[in-house]
Amino acid sequence: MSDGQRADARRNYARILAVAEEEVAAHGSGASLEQIARTANVGSATVRRHFPTRRALLEAVSASRIAALCARAAALTGEEDSRKALLTWLDEVVVYCVSARGLAAALSYDGPAQENSCSAAIEAAGEPLLRRAARDGAVPPDVTVADLITLIVGIVLATEHHPDPATRADRLFRLAVAGLSPGT
Missing domain, CATH: 1.10.10 (Arc Repressor Mutant, subunit A)
Known part of the structure:
Protein backbone atom coordinates (compact mmCIF):
# COMPACT_ATOMS: atom_id res chain seq x y z
CA MET A 1 0.00 0.00 0.00
CA THR A 53 -19.03 -5.21 13.19
CA ARG A 54 -21.60 -2.82 14.60
CA ARG A 55 -19.90 -3.26 17.99
CA ALA A 56 -16.58 -2.10 16.51
CA LEU A 57 -18.31 1.03 15.21
CA LEU A 58 -20.04 1.71 18.55
CA GLU A 59 -16.80 1.20 20.44
CA ALA A 60 -14.97 3.65 18.17
CA VAL A 61 -17.77 6.22 18.49
CA SER A 62 -17.75 5.80 22.28
CA ALA A 63 -13.97 5.79 22.79
CA SER A 64 -13.61 9.41 23.94
CA ARG A 65 -16.55 9.09 26.34
CA ILE A 66 -15.14 5.86 27.75
CA ALA A 67 -11.76 7.55 28.24
CA ALA A 68 -13.44 10.43 30.09
CA LEU A 69 -15.30 8.02 32.39
CA CYS A 70 -12.08 6.13 33.08
CA ALA A 71 -10.25 9.36 33.92
CA ARG A 72 -13.10 10.39 36.21
CA ALA A 73 -12.92 7.05 38.06
CA ALA A 74 -9.20 7.59 38.62
CA ALA A 75 -9.84 11.12 39.93
CA LEU A 76 -12.48 9.89 42.38
CA THR A 77 -10.39 6.99 43.71
CA GLY A 78 -8.69 9.14 46.33
CA GLU A 79 -11.90 10.63 47.76
CA GLU A 80 -12.40 10.16 51.49
CA ASP A 81 -15.95 8.71 51.31
CA SER A 82 -15.54 5.57 49.21
CA ARG A 83 -19.28 4.91 48.84
CA LYS A 84 -19.94 8.47 47.74
CA ALA A 85 -17.03 8.30 45.26
CA LEU A 86 -18.35 5.05 43.76
CA LEU A 87 -21.93 6.33 43.53
CA THR A 88 -20.77 9.65 42.03
CA TRP A 89 -18.91 7.76 39.31
CA LEU A 90 -21.79 5.37 38.64
CA ASP A 91 -24.18 8.32 38.44
CA GLU A 92 -21.88 9.89 35.85
CA VAL A 93 -21.86 6.62 33.89
CA VAL A 94 -25.69 6.73 33.86
CA VAL A 95 -25.70 10.37 32.71
CA TYR A 96 -23.15 9.65 29.96
CA CYS A 97 -25.08 6.59 28.78
CA VAL A 98 -28.36 8.51 28.62
CA SER A 99 -26.87 11.52 26.85
CA ALA A 100 -24.59 9.58 24.50
CA ARG A 101 -26.93 7.36 22.53
CA GLY A 102 -25.21 4.14 21.64
CA LEU A 103 -22.91 4.12 24.67
CA ALA A 104 -25.13 1.73 26.65
CA ALA A 105 -25.18 -0.64 23.68
CA ALA A 106 -21.39 -0.37 23.42
CA LEU A 107 -21.15 -1.43 27.07
CA SER A 108 -23.63 -4.30 26.80
CA TYR A 109 -22.58 -7.92 26.57
CA ASP A 110 -23.32 -10.17 23.60
CA GLY A 111 -22.26 -13.27 25.45
CA PRO A 112 -19.28 -14.63 27.35
CA ALA A 113 -17.10 -15.02 24.26
CA GLN A 114 -17.69 -11.45 23.06
CA GLU A 115 -14.65 -9.23 23.55
CA ASN A 116 -15.78 -5.77 24.56
CA SER A 117 -13.04 -3.17 24.91
CA CYS A 118 -15.45 -0.52 26.23
CA SER A 119 -16.65 -2.72 29.07
CA ALA A 120 -13.12 -3.93 29.80
CA ALA A 121 -11.88 -0.34 30.13
CA ILE A 122 -14.81 0.73 32.32
CA GLU A 123 -14.46 -2.34 34.54
CA ALA A 124 -10.73 -1.77 34.99
CA ALA A 125 -11.32 1.90 35.80
CA GLY A 126 -14.13 1.23 38.27
CA GLU A 127 -12.42 -1.67 40.04
CA PRO A 128 -10.34 0.48 42.46
CA LEU A 129 -13.45 2.48 43.42
CA LEU A 130 -15.48 -0.65 44.05
CA ARG A 131 -12.67 -2.50 45.85
CA ARG A 132 -12.20 0.44 48.22
CA ALA A 133 -15.94 0.74 48.88
CA ALA A 134 -16.14 -3.01 49.57
CA ARG A 135 -13.12 -2.83 51.89
CA ASP A 136 -14.86 -0.01 53.80
CA GLY A 137 -18.04 -2.11 54.09
CA ALA A 138 -20.00 0.34 51.92
CA VAL A 139 -21.01 -2.32 49.37
CA PRO A 140 -21.25 -6.11 49.57
CA PRO A 141 -17.92 -7.78 48.79
CA ASP A 142 -19.36 -10.00 46.03
CA VAL A 143 -20.56 -7.08 43.85
CA THR A 144 -18.56 -6.61 40.66
CA VAL A 145 -18.16 -3.62 38.36
CA ALA A 146 -19.64 -5.83 35.62
CA ASP A 147 -22.76 -6.26 37.79
CA LEU A 148 -23.08 -2.50 38.22
CA ILE A 149 -22.50 -1.71 34.54
CA THR A 150 -25.03 -4.38 33.52
CA LEU A 151 -27.55 -2.76 35.86
CA ILE A 152 -26.87 0.67 34.36
CA VAL A 153 -27.06 -0.63 30.78
CA GLY A 154 -30.41 -2.25 31.56
CA ILE A 155 -31.78 0.93 33.07
CA VAL A 156 -30.57 3.11 30.20
CA LEU A 157 -31.83 0.78 27.47
CA ALA A 158 -35.19 0.40 29.23
CA THR A 159 -35.67 4.16 29.46
CA GLU A 160 -34.21 5.42 26.16
CA HIS A 161 -37.66 5.86 24.58
CA HIS A 162 -39.24 7.45 27.66
CA PRO A 163 -40.34 11.10 27.15
CA ASP A 164 -37.71 12.14 29.72
CA PRO A 165 -35.09 9.38 29.67
CA ALA A 166 -32.58 11.19 31.90
CA THR A 167 -35.06 11.71 34.74
CA ARG A 168 -36.46 8.20 34.44
CA ALA A 169 -33.01 6.56 34.33
CA ASP A 170 -31.88 8.63 37.32
CA ARG A 171 -34.97 7.59 39.31
CA LEU A 172 -34.47 3.90 38.53
CA PHE A 173 -30.77 4.08 39.34
CA ARG A 174 -31.54 5.74 42.70
CA LEU A 175 -34.16 3.07 43.39
CA ALA A 176 -31.63 0.34 42.62
CA VAL A 177 -29.06 1.94 44.91
CA ALA A 178 -31.53 2.44 47.76
CA GLY A 179 -33.14 -0.97 47.38
CA LEU A 180 -36.75 -1.79 48.06
CA SER A 181 -36.55 -2.19 51.84
CA PRO A 182 -37.30 0.99 53.80
CA GLY A 183 -34.59 2.11 56.17
CA THR A 184 -31.78 0.08 54.62
Whole structure:
Protein backbone atom coordinates (compact mmCIF):
# COMPACT_ATOMS: atom_id res chain seq x y z
CA MET A 1 0.00 0.00 0.00
CA SER A 2 1.44 3.39 -0.94
CA ASP A 3 1.53 6.41 1.38
CA GLY A 4 -1.21 8.01 -0.73
CA GLN A 5 -3.46 5.01 -0.23
CA ARG A 6 -2.75 4.99 3.54
CA ALA A 7 -3.52 8.71 3.78
CA ASP A 8 -6.75 8.13 1.86
CA ALA A 9 -7.67 5.28 4.21
CA ARG A 10 -6.98 7.52 7.25
CA ARG A 11 -9.16 10.27 5.77
CA ASN A 12 -11.94 7.77 5.04
CA TYR A 13 -11.72 6.42 8.60
CA ALA A 14 -11.91 9.92 10.10
CA ARG A 15 -14.82 10.90 7.84
CA ILE A 16 -16.72 7.67 8.56
CA LEU A 17 -16.16 8.06 12.31
CA ALA A 18 -17.36 11.69 12.29
CA VAL A 19 -20.50 10.74 10.37
CA ALA A 20 -21.04 7.69 12.60
CA GLU A 21 -20.86 9.88 15.71
CA GLU A 22 -23.65 12.08 14.31
CA GLU A 23 -25.77 9.12 13.18
CA VAL A 24 -25.41 7.29 16.50
CA ALA A 25 -26.25 10.49 18.38
CA ALA A 26 -29.39 10.85 16.28
CA HIS A 27 -30.46 7.21 15.98
CA GLY A 28 -28.68 5.32 18.75
CA SER A 29 -27.03 1.95 18.33
CA GLY A 30 -29.34 1.08 15.43
CA ALA A 31 -27.88 3.80 13.19
CA SER A 32 -27.85 2.66 9.57
CA LEU A 33 -24.43 1.62 8.31
CA GLU A 34 -25.64 2.26 4.77
CA GLN A 35 -26.65 5.82 5.71
CA ILE A 36 -23.26 6.34 7.33
CA ALA A 37 -21.57 5.18 4.11
CA ARG A 38 -23.74 7.46 1.94
CA THR A 39 -23.21 10.51 4.14
CA ALA A 40 -19.45 9.87 4.37
CA ASN A 41 -19.42 9.46 0.57
CA VAL A 42 -17.83 6.02 0.71
CA GLY A 43 -19.06 2.55 -0.17
CA SER A 44 -20.59 0.17 2.36
CA ALA A 45 -17.58 -2.11 1.92
CA THR A 46 -15.29 0.73 3.03
CA VAL A 47 -17.34 1.22 6.20
CA ARG A 48 -17.22 -2.52 6.89
CA ARG A 49 -13.49 -2.70 6.22
CA HIS A 50 -12.86 -0.07 8.92
CA PHE A 51 -15.62 -1.34 11.24
CA PRO A 52 -16.27 -5.05 10.58
CA THR A 53 -19.03 -5.21 13.19
CA ARG A 54 -21.60 -2.82 14.60
CA ARG A 55 -19.90 -3.26 17.99
CA ALA A 56 -16.58 -2.10 16.51
CA LEU A 57 -18.31 1.03 15.21
CA LEU A 58 -20.04 1.71 18.55
CA GLU A 59 -16.80 1.20 20.44
CA ALA A 60 -14.97 3.65 18.17
CA VAL A 61 -17.77 6.22 18.49
CA SER A 62 -17.75 5.80 22.28
CA ALA A 63 -13.97 5.79 22.79
CA SER A 64 -13.61 9.41 23.94
CA ARG A 65 -16.55 9.09 26.34
CA ILE A 66 -15.14 5.86 27.75
CA ALA A 67 -11.76 7.55 28.24
CA ALA A 68 -13.44 10.43 30.09
CA LEU A 69 -15.30 8.02 32.39
CA CYS A 70 -12.08 6.13 33.08
CA ALA A 71 -10.25 9.36 33.92
CA ARG A 72 -13.10 10.39 36.21
CA ALA A 73 -12.92 7.05 38.06
CA ALA A 74 -9.20 7.59 38.62
CA ALA A 75 -9.84 11.12 39.93
CA LEU A 76 -12.48 9.89 42.38
CA THR A 77 -10.39 6.99 43.71
CA GLY A 78 -8.69 9.14 46.33
CA GLU A 79 -11.90 10.63 47.76
CA GLU A 80 -12.40 10.16 51.49
CA ASP A 81 -15.95 8.71 51.31
CA SER A 82 -15.54 5.57 49.21
CA ARG A 83 -19.28 4.91 48.84
CA LYS A 84 -19.94 8.47 47.74
CA ALA A 85 -17.03 8.30 45.26
CA LEU A 86 -18.35 5.05 43.76
CA LEU A 87 -21.93 6.33 43.53
CA THR A 88 -20.77 9.65 42.03
CA TRP A 89 -18.91 7.76 39.31
CA LEU A 90 -21.79 5.37 38.64
CA ASP A 91 -24.18 8.32 38.44
CA GLU A 92 -21.88 9.89 35.85
CA VAL A 93 -21.86 6.62 33.89
CA VAL A 94 -25.69 6.73 33.86
CA VAL A 95 -25.70 10.37 32.71
CA TYR A 96 -23.15 9.65 29.96
CA CYS A 97 -25.08 6.59 28.78
CA VAL A 98 -28.36 8.51 28.62
CA SER A 99 -26.87 11.52 26.85
CA ALA A 100 -24.59 9.58 24.50
CA ARG A 101 -26.93 7.36 22.53
CA GLY A 102 -25.21 4.14 21.64
CA LEU A 103 -22.91 4.12 24.67
CA ALA A 104 -25.13 1.73 26.65
CA ALA A 105 -25.18 -0.64 23.68
CA ALA A 106 -21.39 -0.37 23.42
CA LEU A 107 -21.15 -1.43 27.07
CA SER A 108 -23.63 -4.30 26.80
CA TYR A 109 -22.58 -7.92 26.57
CA ASP A 110 -23.32 -10.17 23.60
CA GLY A 111 -22.26 -13.27 25.45
CA PRO A 112 -19.28 -14.63 27.35
CA ALA A 113 -17.10 -15.02 24.26
CA GLN A 114 -17.69 -11.45 23.06
CA GLU A 115 -14.65 -9.23 23.55
CA ASN A 116 -15.78 -5.77 24.56
CA SER A 117 -13.04 -3.17 24.91
CA CYS A 118 -15.45 -0.52 26.23
CA SER A 119 -16.65 -2.72 29.07
CA ALA A 120 -13.12 -3.93 29.80
CA ALA A 121 -11.88 -0.34 30.13
CA ILE A 122 -14.81 0.73 32.32
CA GLU A 123 -14.46 -2.34 34.54
CA ALA A 124 -10.73 -1.77 34.99
CA ALA A 125 -11.32 1.90 35.80
CA GLY A 126 -14.13 1.23 38.27
CA GLU A 127 -12.42 -1.67 40.04
CA PRO A 128 -10.34 0.48 42.46
CA LEU A 129 -13.45 2.48 43.42
CA LEU A 130 -15.48 -0.65 44.05
CA ARG A 131 -12.67 -2.50 45.85
CA ARG A 132 -12.20 0.44 48.22
CA ALA A 133 -15.94 0.74 48.88
CA ALA A 134 -16.14 -3.01 49.57
CA ARG A 135 -13.12 -2.83 51.89
CA ASP A 136 -14.86 -0.01 53.80
CA GLY A 137 -18.04 -2.11 54.09
CA ALA A 138 -20.00 0.34 51.92
CA VAL A 139 -21.01 -2.32 49.37
CA PRO A 140 -21.25 -6.11 49.57
CA PRO A 141 -17.92 -7.78 48.79
CA ASP A 142 -19.36 -10.00 46.03
CA VAL A 143 -20.56 -7.08 43.85
CA THR A 144 -18.56 -6.61 40.66
CA VAL A 145 -18.16 -3.62 38.36
CA ALA A 146 -19.64 -5.83 35.62
CA ASP A 147 -22.76 -6.26 37.79
CA LEU A 148 -23.08 -2.50 38.22
CA ILE A 149 -22.50 -1.71 34.54
CA THR A 150 -25.03 -4.38 33.52
CA LEU A 151 -27.55 -2.76 35.86
CA ILE A 152 -26.87 0.67 34.36
CA VAL A 153 -27.06 -0.63 30.78
CA GLY A 154 -30.41 -2.25 31.56
CA ILE A 155 -31.78 0.93 33.07
CA VAL A 156 -30.57 3.11 30.20
CA LEU A 157 -31.83 0.78 27.47
CA ALA A 158 -35.19 0.40 29.23
CA THR A 159 -35.67 4.16 29.46
CA GLU A 160 -34.21 5.42 26.16
CA HIS A 161 -37.66 5.86 24.58
CA HIS A 162 -39.24 7.45 27.66
CA PRO A 163 -40.34 11.10 27.15
CA ASP A 164 -37.71 12.14 29.72
CA PRO A 165 -35.09 9.38 29.67
CA ALA A 166 -32.58 11.19 31.90
CA THR A 167 -35.06 11.71 34.74
CA ARG A 168 -36.46 8.20 34.44
CA ALA A 169 -33.01 6.56 34.33
CA ASP A 170 -31.88 8.63 37.32
CA ARG A 171 -34.97 7.59 39.31
CA LEU A 172 -34.47 3.90 38.53
CA PHE A 173 -30.77 4.08 39.34
CA ARG A 174 -31.54 5.74 42.70
CA LEU A 175 -34.16 3.07 43.39
CA ALA A 176 -31.63 0.34 42.62
CA VAL A 177 -29.06 1.94 44.91
CA ALA A 178 -31.53 2.44 47.76
CA GLY A 179 -33.14 -0.97 47.38
CA LEU A 180 -36.75 -1.79 48.06
CA SER A 181 -36.55 -2.19 51.84
CA PRO A 182 -37.30 0.99 53.80
CA GLY A 183 -34.59 2.11 56.17
CA THR A 184 -31.78 0.08 54.62
